[in-house]
Amino acid sequence: MAALDTSRTTRIDHARSALAHSVSPRTWRRAFEVRAADATIAPALRVGLASAVVFVGGGLLGFQELAGLATLGALSSAFGRYEPYPRLAGKVALVGVALIVFVAFGGALGAAGLPMWAQVGVLSLAAGVASAYMNAFRLLGPGPVILVFAATGAAGYTASASDIAAATAATTVGVLVGWIAAMLPALILPLGPARLAAARALVAVGSLERVGADGVAPAQAAIARAREVLAASGRSRTEHVHARDLAALLDMADDAVELWVAEGDVTLVRDIALHERELRKLKRASVLGGVADDRSSGRSELPTPHGVLATGVSRLRSGEVRHTAVRVLLASAASGWIAMAVGVEHPLWASMGAIAVLQGLNFTHTVQRGIQRLLGNIGGALIAAVLLAASLGYWQMVAVVVVLQIAAELMVLVNYGLTTLAVTPMALLLIGFTSPISPDAGISRVVDTLIGVVIGVVIAAVTVSRADRHHLA
Structure with a gap:
């Protein structure tokens, strides 16, 4: 009692x-x-x-x-x-x-x-x-x-x-x-939401130099969200060359976070943040310099999107x-x-x-x-x-x-x-x-x-x- x-x-x-x-x-x-x-x-x-x-x-x-x-x-x-x-x-x-x-x-x-x-x-x-x-x-x-x-x-x-x-x-x-x-x-920007989610992830990664360790979890969450949005953009989109570039870019973002956590190296953090402005442009696709061939992390496989119903x-x-x-x-x-x-x-x-x-x-x-x-x-x-x-x-x-x-x-x-x-x-x-x-x-x-x-x-x-x-x- x-x-x-x-x-x-x-x-x-x-x-x-x-x-x-x-x-x-x-x-x-x-x-x-x-x-x-x-x-x-x-x-x-x-x-x-x-x-x-x-x-x-x-x-x-x-x-x-x-x-x-x-x-x-x-x-x-x-x-x-x-x-x-x-x-x-x-x-x-x-x-x-x-x-x-x-x-x-x-x-x-x-x-x-x-x-x-x-x-x-x-x-x-x-x-x-x-x-x-x-x-x-x-x-x-x-x-x-x-x-x-x-x-x-x-x-x-x-x-x-x-x-x-x-x-x-x-x-x-x-x-x-x-x-x-x-x-x-x-019809105009089929990967628009994925580009925006990736841009927001890059902003979160770029903020590590400013906010420190408190920014690691938000950056990782933003990257995961961007991958999920890209995966849900449709099978034909994920097979598109620009979709593969976005997936590779998110791999690089993950690498940048891990490098910063392990060694405090901000070089890759700064480099990855430079793509954010390009992703916010009203374009069907972008040339993301230095990204297309970088698949060394092996994380490009996207998650299976959940069914809404x-x-x-x-x-x-x-x-x-x-x-x-x-x-x-x-x-x-x-x-x-x-x-x-x-x-x-x-x-x-x-x-x-x-x-x-x-x-x-x-x-x-x-x-x-x-x-x-x-x-x-x-x-x-x-x-x-x-x-x-x-x-x-x-x-x-x-x-x-x-x-x-x-x-x-x-x-x-x-x-x-x-x-x-x-x-x-x-x-x-x-x-x-x-x-x-x-x-x-x-x-x-x-x-x-x-x-x-x-x-x-x-x-x-x-x-x-x-x-x-x-x-x-």
């Missing part, structure tokens, strides 16, 4: 320290940190292109009301940035299928006329499923919140079976456009995936019902705030996302209020939404708060395509987000794993 009490005390103490971390000044200061990010322009333009094509097509064909839902389908192109194209094709398709299913599901909820408290509960269950699905298949990007947002948007639009069919069809068209936009670069299905059974899904379900439901209790206009926005926060990799990341989302929503709500008060026409709204989408994609790896600053007005304008929305909605968005962030962080703290000790550093 005493041992049990000690275990409970340890968990309580761990949760208490997590909550203390969430309100410490240092934690809030870190939320304003801006990280360095590379290769962000191409993915951002890819998503902007997909959204623009859908908007223009919808406007010209007279389906302006459905353009917002179609654009949500096109946002499938925002997932899987930097993935090798064969794998990207599958992952974007998995996201697209999920978006179509969630729009149809949300449309059915709207047509059924369920009361709001029931909608919150049902969509929270769906959010748990979305979390498990996204995490199991490693569908990195906007996360499960986009599925719930799509379902919520469809619920607000539909009132009949024909509305459900129209919303689902519009989303399907958007998904197809998003998939094509995501895959178009493969098989690996994802196996992860669905993992305790970590289930644990996160349950946390998302609880936080979403609690946030939505509390928002209803205090009388806010859009309680499902509170649920989505909690879902977004719980996408954090660990508790420290969860708190940072919460702070950044709250502050970004405040600024974004002000921008949205101005835009909504301006009573923009369809084409003006299209231009603004596309610009905001590109801005969000440019900032997503830099600072989540800056991303939210763009996402908040964009989301409100997208809602405006399917149903009327007033400038006051910005205020409601802030209140809902505050509720969702607080509930999400509290549930994350109460359920934090004792193995998660990042916040204690």
Whole structure:
């Protein structure tokens, strides 16, 4: 019995320290940190292109009301940035299928006329499923919140079976456009992701002279990641002469690390880093001087790439995936019902705030996302209020939404708060395509987000794993 009490005390103490971390000044200061990010322009333009094509097509064909839902389908192109194209094709398709299913599901909820408290509960269950699905298949990007947002948007639009069919069809068209936009670069730069991964590995190797022994593990991990990306680029690509050059270059990078560790010799480290700039050029292939004939290490055999479907299905059974899904379900439901209790206009926005926060990799990341989302929503709500008060026409709204989408994609790896600053007005304008929305909605968005962030962080703290000790550093 005493041992049990000690275990409970340890968990309580761990949760208490997590909550203390969430309100410490240092934690809030870190939320304003801006990280360095590379290769962000191409993915951002890819998503902007997909959204623009859908908007223009919808406007010209007279389906302006459905353009917002179609654009949500096109946002499938925002997932899987930097993935090798064969794998990207599958992952974007998995996201697209999920978006179509969630729009149809949300449309059915709207047509059924369920009361709001029931909608919150049902969509929270769906959010748990979305979390498990996204995490199991490693569908990195906007996360499960986009599925719930799509379902919520469809619920607000539909009132009949024909509305459900129209919303689902519009989303399907958007998904197809998003998939094509995501895959178009493969025609020009088939080994683009592998070249970028190799360039990042060379940066990590080149940093050894500056950071010392602390840089060995990151450099080795970056090299292994580059090999894995190259292997997953497709059999025809790995047999290509440039792919063989990239494999040999990664062998040299491994040799450089080993030589530096064994003898402190930086000659090869410096030499290998010189290829990084060439790999970042928009070229199908490069002449990598002194690399093609260097295969002395014998490491050029690439790892067998994992299958996305098989690996994802196996992860669905993992305790970590289930644990996160349950946390998302609880936080979403609690946030939505509390928002209803205090009388806010859009309680499902509170649920989505909690879902977004719980996408954090660990508790420290969860708190940072919460702070950044709250502050970004405040600024974004002000921008949205101005835009909504301006009573923009369809084409003006299209231009603004596309610009905001590109801005969000440019900032997503830099600072989540800056991303939210763009996402908040964009989301409100997208809602405006399917149903009327007033400038006051910005205020409601802030209140809902505050509720969702607080509930999400509290549930994350109460359920934090004792193995998660990042916040204690």
